[in-house]
Amino acid sequence: MPQLQRREVVITGVGVVNAAIVGASPALGAWLREPRPAARSGAGGARPAVRLPEATLAGLIDPDEARRLARVCQLTIAAARFAVAEAGLDPAAGLGLVVGSELGDFTSTIAFADGYLARGPAGLSPLLFPNTVMNTMAATTAIAVAARELTLTLNVPTVAGELAIARATAAVASGRADAVLAGGVDELDPLVAEMLDALGDDGVRGEGATFLVLEAERVARARGARVLGRIAGAAWRSLPARPWGVGRHVASRAIAEALAQAGRQAPDWLYVSASGDATRDAWESRVLSAALGSRRVPSVSLAALIGHHAGLGALHVAAAAWTARVGLLPAIGGGAERVAGGGLVHGLGRGGGHVAVMVEAA
Amino acid sequence: MQDKEVFDELKTILVSRLKFDPRRAADVVQSTPLPKGVEGSIGLDSLDFIELSIAIEERFGVVVDESENLSAHFASFDTLSRFVAGRLRAA
Amino acid sequence: MRRVLVTGLGAVSPFGAGVKTYWAGLAAGTCAIRPLSLIDATGFRCRIAAEVPDVGAGSARRSRADRLALGAAAEALEDAGLGAADRASAALVVGAVGGGMLEAESWYWARARGERLPRWAASLRAMLPAAHAEALAHRLRLGGPRHTVVTACSSGAVALAEAAELIADGVVDIAVAGGVDAVTRMCFMGFNALKLLDPEPCRPFDRDRRGMSIGEGAAFVVLEAAEHARARGVRPHAELAGHGTTTDAYHVTAPQPEGEGMARAMRAALVAGGVAPDAIGYVNAHGTATPQNDRIEARAIAQVFGAGRPLVSSTKSMIGHTMAAAGSLEAVATILALTHETIPPTATLLTPDPEVEFDCVPRVARELAVEHAISNSFGFGGQNITLLFRRA
Numbered sequence: 001m002p003q004l005q006r007r008e009v010v011i012t013g014v015g016v017v018n019a020a021i022v023g024a025s026p027a028l029g030a031w032l033r034e035p036r037p038a039a040r041s042g043a044g045g046a047r048p049a050v051r052l053p054e055a056t057l058a059g060l061i062d063p064d065e066a067r068r069l070a071r072v073c074q075l076t077i078a079a080a081r082f083a084v085a086e087a088g089l090d091p092a093a094g095l096g097l098v099v100g101s102e103l104g105d106f107t108s109t110i111a112f113a114d115g116y117l118a119r120g121p122a123g124l125s126p127l128l129f130p131n132t133v134m135n136t137m138a139a140t141t142a143i144a145v146a147a148r149e150l151t152l153t154l155n156v157p158t159v160a161g162e163l164a165i166a167r168a169t170a171a172v173a174s175g176r177a178d179a180v181l182a183g184g185v186d187e188l189d190p191l192v193a194e195m196l197d198a199l200g201d202d203g204v205r206g207e208g209a210t211f212l213v214l215e216a217e218r219v220a221r222a223r224g225a226r227v228l229g230r231i232a233g234a235a236w237r238s239l240p241a242r243p244w245g246v247g248r249h250v251a252s253r254a255i256a257e258a259l260a261q262a263g264r265q266a267p268d269w270l271y272v273s274a275s276g277d278a279t280r281d282a283w284e285s286r287v288l289s290a291a292l293g294s295r296r297v298p299s300v301s302l303a304a305l306i307g308h309h310a311g312l313g314a315l316h317v318a319a320a321a322w323t324a325r326v327g328l329l330p331a332i333g334g335g336a337e338r339v340a341g342g343g344l345v346h347g348l349g350r351g352g353g354h355v356a357v358m359v360e361a362a
Numbered sequence: 363m364q365d366k367e368v369f370d371e372l373k374t375i376l377v378s379r380l381k382f383d384p385r386r387a388a389d390v391v392q393s394t395p396l397p398k399g400v401e402g403s404i405g406l407d408s409l410d411f412i413e414l415s416i417a418i419e420e421r422f423g424v425v426v427d428e429s430e431n432l433s434a435h436f437a438s439f440d441t442l443s444r445f446v447a448g449r450l451r452a453a
Numbered sequence: 454m455r456r457v458l459v460t461g462l463g464a465v466s467p468f469g470a471g472v473k474t475y476w477a478g479l480a481a482g483t484c485a486i487r488p489l490s491l492i493d494a495t496g497f498r499c500r501i502a503a504e505v506p507d508v509g510a511g512s513a514r515r516s517r518a519d520r521l522a523l524g525a526a527a528e529a530l531e532d533a534g535l536g537a538a539d540r541a542s543a544a545l546v547v548g549a550v551g552g553g554m555l556e557a558e559s560w561y562w563a564r565a566r567g568e569r570l571p572r573w574a575a576s577l578r579a580m581l582p583a584a585h586a587e588a589l590a591h592r593l594r595l596g597g598p599r600h601t602v603v604t605a606c607s608s609g610a611v612a613l614a615e616a617a618e619l620i621a622d623g624v625v626d627i628a629v630a631g632g633v634d635a636v637t638r639m640c641f642m643g644f645n646a647l648k649l650l651d652p653e654p655c656r657p658f659d660r661d662r663r664g665m666s667i668g669e670g671a672a673f674v675v676l677e678a679a680e681h682a683r684a685r686g687v688r689p690h691a692e693l694a695g696h697g698t699t700t701d702a703y704h705v706t707a708p709q710p711e712g713e714g715m716a717r718a719m720r721a722a723l724v725a726g727g728v729a730p731d732a733i734g735y736v737n738a739h740g741t742a743t744p745q746n747d748r749i750e751a752r753a754i755a756q757v758f759g760a761g762r763p764l765v766s767s768t769k770s771m772i773g774h775t776m777a778a779a780g781s782l783e784a785v786a787t788i789l790a791l792t793h794e795t796i797p798p799t800a801t802l803l804t805p806d807p808e809v810e811f812d813c814v815p816r817v818a819r820e821l822a823v824e825h826a827i828s829n830s831f832g833f834g835g836q837n838i839t840l841l842f843r844r845a
Binding site for chain 3: 097102103104109112113116117120121124125126129130132133134135136138139140142143146147148149150151152153154155156157163167170174176192195196199235236237238240242243244351353
């Protein structure tokens with residue numbers, strides 16, 4: 001079927017807030033050169049979890065603002081501000097926003113219900129109520145960074161961060177938006193962790209936010225922005241699977257479409273979701289093998305170091321842009337492998353949602 | 363209940379319901395304005411005022427009926443304390 | 454860019470199951486807002502809502518919201534006559550807010566009382582907004598790209614816009630899109646706490662309006678690329694000719710007082726559809742009946758269209774505010790208004806607000822053939838969308 005004429009999409013800003021990395025591209029790059037696991041804590045239930053120290057957010061959001069922001073919104077805004085500042089963007093020129101999240105603001109939802117259960121109607125908090133709807137991160141961030149164009153919140157299993165980047169890329173590539181702030185955010189919550197334990201959900205859990213500013217390349221260069229990388233192709237599709245299940249099919253249309261958009265036969269290196277959920281990870285490996293054939297393609301996942309959360313998918317895209325720029329693929333346990341060319345960021349979720357994003361230097 | 367007692371309870375509500383830092387709440391005086399945009403105010407917006415009125419209803423049993431024009435009563439801690447204390451005496 | 458047609462409709466509304474039942478209620482100006490039965494409303498000022506009378510279809514182990522969605526989506530697919538091959542490549546976009554929250558609440562309430570419920574009731578996955586898309590894709594064998602949007606009260610309409618873009622951009626030829634929400638304690642209690650609910654059935658655009666009524670339901674549509682529909686020989690209901698999406702970026706609950714974001718969304722929809730304001734015959738308003746929304750929305754409509762025309766009415770007067778379903782249920786109402794050449798009324802409008810400079814079709818439906826109509830949805834957090842429909 002005929003595809004719309006695509007515009008080139010570039011990354012002009014990055015913001016990361018999690019237990020290992022806080023800041024824009026320089027902070028991300030410094031960590032990627034020597035990737036070390038962030039300290040783990042027990043806040044994730046029975047599984048190991050990587051929680052953001054309280055002092056980090058206190059240093060990023062001032063008290064008057066923080067009073068009115070749920071923690072997961074503070075994470076989003078902090079990361080968003082780093083990205084917008086790095087891009088040097090004037091939001092008055094028009095800025096969209098796409099937020100991917102798997103869990104939203106569970107903390108406020110529980111607190112709101114607890115207020116009623118403890119004290120009846122008078123125990124309800126109007127201030128908490130807007131946080132019980134998952135668009136609260138987008139709504140508060142849109143105000144904080146003055147994003148007045150399309151604002152979307154996407155909720156999908158496992159790959160919400162990757163999907164937000166792919167969706168934002170489509171918005172810019174199609175000509176519907178010149179600049180979109182996009183990324184993922186999730187927060188650890190003890191009750192959620194308890195429920196995930198009961199589901200047998202494996203892997204290290206994390207929390208945090210990663211946001212990227214995506215722009216039309218011509219517009220970005222015309223205003224003199226520093227270009228951090230190009231998203232050469234992005235697509236999201238579905239593989240057959242039961243809801244939240246792991247399937248048997250391996251032919252990825254998302255990978256094929258992303259490569260086709262990038263004009264490539266195959267990626268030179270990979271960032272993969274590999275969240276530590278063993279059956280899901282095995283499925284992802286088979287999908288990637290099917291797409292890449294017998295070639296050995298260097299790959300890495302940052303999930304074990306930072307913990308799986310929706311921010312990780314966007315972090316992988318930002319990391320891929322760094323890899324494309326400096327020619328290094330971080331190695332878990334320290335150090336890096338020399339690589340060249342363009343890379344694929346791949347995410348595959350339970351239920352079969354999969355996202356592929358091709359990243360290259362620009 | 364005296365105006366001063368009401369004022370102290372309102373400062374507690376600032377922390378428990380409106381999520382103010384305890385030190386910030388301790389700094390507040392009777393003359394501190396409430397609404398956002400007023401010089402020296404603690405910066406409450408429309409949503410804060412709804413939360414505050416529910417808290418007042420829960421703590422004092424005083425019903426704040428939004429169909430009345432109450433903006434004068436919600437101007438400062440002083441006016442609010444007198445409003446609540448007055449309603450309590452009338453009850 | 455490819456033209457997008459609506460080739461299938463499905464609805465489960467507070468009038469009952471099915472599009473026919475839905476239209477019968479709308480055309481008759483029936484108000485479906487009644488005393489609550491699904492949840493305990495003791496101690497709250499407002500104790501009414503527009504509940505779906507008989508959810509029927511589907512296993513009792515599924516959440517109520519999943520069952521509403523399945524009913525509406527299955528009807529839309531049947532209406533469009535989509536075969537297995539078309540379904541296997543069809544995209545799916547769902548607008549959701551509450552997800553399976555009603556069942557999660559029952560579990561949490563029981564837990565607080567020290568009781569225990571079966572494990573499935575505690576399912577985190579069933580609770581999330583994304584749950585509906587997973588259930589629908591599996592049950593209805595929809596194998597194309599899928600995602601779930603959460604944009605508060607505009608979710609159902611945003612889902613249609615998302616799907617339309619996938620078709621217009623050539624990603625797919627067919628998409629299933631819609632929104633769903635069931636009554637939940639959280640939503641009901643929250644709007645009560647915000648003092649936004651009218652203890653009586655809501656009265657949009659009425660001088661004496663006092664607030665919203667909560668509702669529930671689901672509506673799904675099949676969207677299709679025009680050439681694909683022609684090749685299949687299927688008659689479309691209408692064309693989704695454009696949409697405009699903006700964000701107020703003003704306040705988490707209150708709309709921007711001048712209706713700036715609302716007006717921008719309406720204008721953008723008109724530009725996208727290549728249609729001038731005077732070509733619009735009907736505006737299906739967001740019309741929640743809060744004093745604020747209706748005043749600001751009316752002002753925004755006047756900014757875009759001038760005072761006096763087009764006709765404006767609020768479906769929420771009959772089915773309440775159905776949250777994530779609202780954008781899609783009201784899109785279906787707008788499409789049905791075009792095909793039936795009848796404008797549904799603002800059923801509970803007794804005394805028109807003099808500040809509202811439009812004929813809001815009080816109480817009785819109006820026979821009128823129009824070429825173009827728009828449907829507005831303005832969600833919490835200033836998430837604004839306008840959908841533009843053209844007669845097929």
